[in-house]
Amino acid sequence: MTMTTRVEHRSPYLDGMYAPVQDEVQADLEVIAGEIPADLRGVFTRNGSNPRFEPEGRYHWFDGDGMVHAVHFDDAGAHYANRYVRTRALAVEEDAGEALWTGILEPPDFSKFPDVFKDTANTDLVFFNGELLALWWLGGDAYRVSLPDLETLGTEDFGGTLQTHIAAHPKVDPVTGELLFIDYDPVPPFLTLGVVSPDGEVVRSQTVEVGGPRLQHDIAFSDDWIVVFDFPFMWEQADGRSRLAFHRDRPSRFGLVARHGDTSAPVADVRWFETDPCFMYHVCGAWQEDGVVKLVGCEIADPLANDPANAPDLPDAPQIAMLRLEPFLTEWTFHLDDGTIAKRRLDDQMAEFPRIDVRRIGQPFRYSYLMRFAERSELAFDGVIRHDRLTGETTSHSWPEGWYGCETPFCPKAGAAGEAEGYLVAFVVEEATGRSEVHVLDAEHLEEGPVCRLAVPARVPAGYHSWWVPAEDLVTS
Numbered sequence: 001m002t003m004t005t006r007v008e009h010r011s012p013y014l015d016g017m018y019a020p021v022q023d024e025v026q027a028d029l030e031v032i033a034g035e036i037p038a039d040l041r042g043v044f045t046r047n048g049s050n051p052r053f054e055p056e057g058r059y060h061w062f063d064g065d066g067m068v069h070a071v072h073f074d075d076a077g078a079h080y081a082n083r084y085v086r087t088r089a090l091a092v093e094e095d096a097g098e099a100l101w102t103g104i105l106e107p108p109d110f111s112k113f114p115d116v117f118k119d120t121a122n123t124d125l126v127f128f129n130g131e132l133l134a135l136w137w138l139g140g141d142a143y144r145v146s147l148p149d150l151e152t153l154g155t156e157d158f159g160g161t162l163q164t165h166i167a168a169h170p171k172v173d174p175v176t177g178e179l180l181f182i183d184y185d186p187v188p189p190f191l192t193l194g195v196v197s198p199d200g201e202v203v204r205s206q207t208v209e210v211g212g213p214r215l216q217h218d219i220a221f222s223d224d225w226i227v228v229f230d231f232p233f234m235w236e237q238a239d240g241r242s243r244l245a246f247h248r249d250r251p252s253r254f255g256l257v258a259r260h261g262d263t264s265a266p267v268a269d270v271r272w273f274e275t276d277p278c279f280m281y282h283v284c285g286a287w288q289e290d291g292v293v294k295l296v297g298c299e300i301a302d303p304l305a306n307d308p309a310n311a312p313d314l315p316d317a318p319q320i321a322m323l324r325l326e327p328f329l330t331e332w333t334f335h336l337d338d339g340t341i342a343k344r345r346l347d348d349q350m351a352e353f354p355r356i357d358v359r360r361i362g363q364p365f366r367y368s369y370l371m372r373f374a375e376r377s378e379l380a381f382d383g384v385i386r387h388d389r390l391t392g393e394t395t396s397h398s399w400p401e402g403w404y405g406c407e408t409p410f411c412p413k414a415g416a417a418g419e420a421e422g423y424l425v426a427f428v429v430e431e432a433t434g435r436s437e438v439h440v441l442d443a444e445h446l447e448e449g450p451v452c453r454l455a456v457p458a459r460v461p462a463g464y465h466s467w468w469v470p471a472e473d474l475v476t477s
């Protein structure tokens with residue numbers, strides 16, 4: 001008789017610097033090197049996955065409950081806090097005292113409809129119309145989080161005008177004040193585009209026809225166009241289960257949707273541009289000039305691991321379950337006159353989680369800030385890169401050996417309007433010990449290292465997206 005033994009899978013994203021923390025801490029931070037710049041005033045916030053209870057079934061890093069970590073810089077110093085995003089699902093599990101949802105690696109439990117998957121709000125943060133919102137990668141409720149104490153205040157439905165969910169990476173147009181977002185689902189209509197007016201009313205909601213379920217993650221826009229994506233990376237049904245598939249025999253389609261004119265039709269009018277198959281999680285931005293729309297983001301040519309048809313280009317590309325992460329900064333040019341598309345790689349370093357000065361979103365920008373990937377099997381950022389789009393040059397800073405950083409928003413120097421004048425702020429963690437610090441870098445002089453280091457009296461796990469809220473945007477009443 002043949003005996004088979006099931007080897008229990010334990011995700012590497014539950015241990016070490018990815019391991020969740022359970023304590024919610026508030027503490028003043030000690031400066032251990034340099035000085036807090038006098039023109040750095042506001043709140044640095046960062047979201048991430050932090051399971052409250054021992055996961056049920058196989059765990060994927062994207063499954064954990066949302067936890068926001070923040071540092072408030074004011075005239076008295078720097079103050080740290082971390083708190084769970086208290087979602088509806090987390091409240092239900094806290095009442096039960098255990099995990100009630102399995103994650104995305106297990107078969108979906110449709111008996112929980114409409115909450116088939118657990119909306120954790122663990123992915124992204126955006127500050128819009130006076131509120132910090134926590135958002136989920138699969139598209140869920142937008143949870144309002146108070147500043148600087150990180151209390152979950154409830155969900156934002158824009159006065160009842162929001163009829164869909166909101167996925168991670170909505171974008172605020174610094175010119176019009178609008179919020180542009182997508183929602184997506186594995187069932188029709190698959191992809192929806194939405195616009196919220198500056199005073200918080202959904203004024204546009206249209207289906208974008210992509211022909212089937214697609215993994216979506218971001219959008220971009222210029223003054224006159226919204227850029228949406230139809231990558232050949234999709235959910236498929238096989239053997240009664242849903243799985244991700246990447247089709248190298250199908251093109252990627254980039255869609256341009258007009259921002260102005262009649263936007264009341266239920267289905268958006270899209271001008272599609274086709275090019276090589278790829279996937280992209282995050283964009284830096286888009287803009288328009290001289291008859292073209294340009295888009296810069298991090299292309300992944302080969303996004304599916306454990307697929308014999310998809311050999312990795314690099315042996316040490318990080319992986320999260322079935323996702324292989326080999327992103328490179330890339331520019332696409334969409335020619336409006338003849339419908340052609342051109343693509344060029346801007347940098348050869350594996351890097352992602354790109355950020356620009358949010359005051360340049362939708363406009364031509366010069367500098368992108370990207371997290372450089374350590375060459376290892378788990379996702380970890382061993383440095384930060386500044387890419388100069390005009391010269392093609394990069395400058396960088398490596399975190400200390402054995403320490404890893406997180407996404408760094410661009411924090412403009414108080415009173416400075418220039419795109420280069422600002423700081424990068426990050427949680428930096430020593431993997432072997434969990435010792436955690438906040439490092440502040442001058443964006444114009446990355447190579448000189450931190451201008452300030454602060455000790456955090458708690459471990460800050462690796463996480464996802466960040467946001468900088470300048471002091472003048474904080475409600476102080």
Ligand SMILES: [Fe+2]
Binds near residue numbers: 124217282
């Ligand atoms: Fe993201």
